[in-house]
Amino acid sequence: MNKNAIQKYAIWARNELIEQVKQRAYQYGISAKGYGDENAAVVAGRVLSAEEKRQRAAFVSEIKRNGFEQAVEEVAYTWFNRFVALRFMEVNDYLPTHVRVFSDASGGFNPEILKDVLHLELEGLDKSKVSEMLNANQAEELYRYLLLTQCNALNAALPEMFEKLGSYTEMLLPNNILKPDSVLGRLVTDIPEEDWKDAVQIIGWMYQYYNTEPKQAVFDGLKKNVKITKEKIPAATQLFTPDWIVRYMVENSLGRLWLESHPNDYTESELEILSGRSRANAGSRGETACHAFAVACEVTGGHPPDRSLYGQRPYISLRL
Numbered sequence: 383m384n385k386n387a388i389q390k391y392a393i394w395a396r397n398e399l400i401e402q403v404k405q406r407a408y409q410y411g412i413s414a415k416g417y418g419d420e421n422a423a424v425v426a427g428r429v430l431s432a433e434e435k436r437q438r439a440a441f442v443s444e445i446k447r448n449g450f451e452q453a454v455e456e457v458a459y460t461w462f463n464r465f466v467a468l469r470f471m472e473v474n475d476y477l478p479t480h481v482r483v484f485s486d487a488s489g490g491f492n493p494e495i496l497k498d499v500l501h502l503e504l505e506g507l508d509k510s511k512v513s514e515m516l517n518a519n520q521a522e523e524l525y526r527y528l529l530l531t532q533c534n535a536l537n538a539a540l541p542e543m544f545e546k547l548g549s550y551t552e553m554l555l556p557n558n559i560l561k562p563d564s565v566l567g568r569l570v571t572d573i574p575e576e577d578w579k580d581a582v583q584i585i586g587w588m589y590q591y592y593n594t595e596p597k598q599a600v601f602d603g604l605k606k607n608v609k610i611t612k613e614k615i616p617a618a619t620q621l622f623t624p625d626w627i628v629r630y631m632v633e634n635s636l637g638r639l640w641l642e643s644h645p646n647d648y649t650e651s652e653l654e655i656l657s658g659r660s661r662a663n664a665g666s667r668g669e670t671a672c673h674a675f676a677v678a679c680e681v682t683g684g685h686p687p688d689r690s691l692y693g694q695r696p697y698i699s700l701r702l
Contacts, residue, residue, distance in 0.1 A: 391572045392591035399458035402556035441550040473578040491570040505535040593617040
């Protein structure tokens with residue numbers, strides 16, 4: 383896995399997406415300086431559709447709650463997550479349509495979804511609207527529509543990541559996404575396709591590197607006695623844990639406890655990275671149990687693991 387390429391792209395993509403979202407917001411009369419009439423029907427001489435008016439008002443409400451910069455940051459991060467998820471799914475052929483959204487079969491930035499649009503079976507797709515855009519040679523507008531429709535179709539499976547059509551994030555989808563140097567173009571060309579096939583680790587590294595600059599800003603602020611706000615806590619504290627570390631923690635805590643209690647169920651050789659200590663020298667059962675419970679609570683968000691999720695024989699060796 384080319385982590386240097388991933389890091390370079392993720393840092394660049396964050397700044398690019400923030401700038402692109404600000405540009406889209408500006409098209410609707412919204413900037414750091416203000417937003418004018420919250421319920422404006424006309425912006426820069428252009429009459430807004432009913433849907434645009436609703437989305438604009440919703441974004442203004444978000445700005446009122448959290449401020450312009452934070453609202454823009456959240457939209458940029460939302461689109462980053464969606465793009466990464468779509469790229470991972472298309473490379474691994476997880477999309478229900480089995481049609482790539484960003485690339486073609488050769489791996490180039492040449493969206494199959496745009497080329498195969500006349501034969502595309504996608505939930506929510508209005509084929510009459512597609513025909514109108516094709517006849518008007520509106521490739522950019524058509525691709526935006528297809529991308530949004532694909533996101534909408536994935537709502538049932540991943541509702542927290544892919545919202546139903548109509549959210550203000552739709553209004554703020556960046557411009558010029560078909561250009562080779564766009565966030566989508568570079569997502570395809572900057573990171574080798576084989577890296578997307580290395581389990582799900584690339585998603586974790588993308589998250590980690592995306593937050594490189596926000597994390598550094600928090601630590602720089604601490605040196606100047608600047609208090610960390612709640613919005614900045616995730617960037618400084620939520621780090622990606624590689625799979626080998628997770629396996630090491632689980633196999634040397636819950637795994638060892640299970641071996642001590644059920645010596646005939648597993649052998650140590652079945653646990654890939656169990657530490658060298660023999661079971662006979664593993665320490666007291668109480669010490670092991672406490673360690674296991676602590677790790678389990680950390681992994682499950684503060685609650686003991688539910689054995690019913692795995693059956694009576696817990697899944698010890700994680701294959702991520």
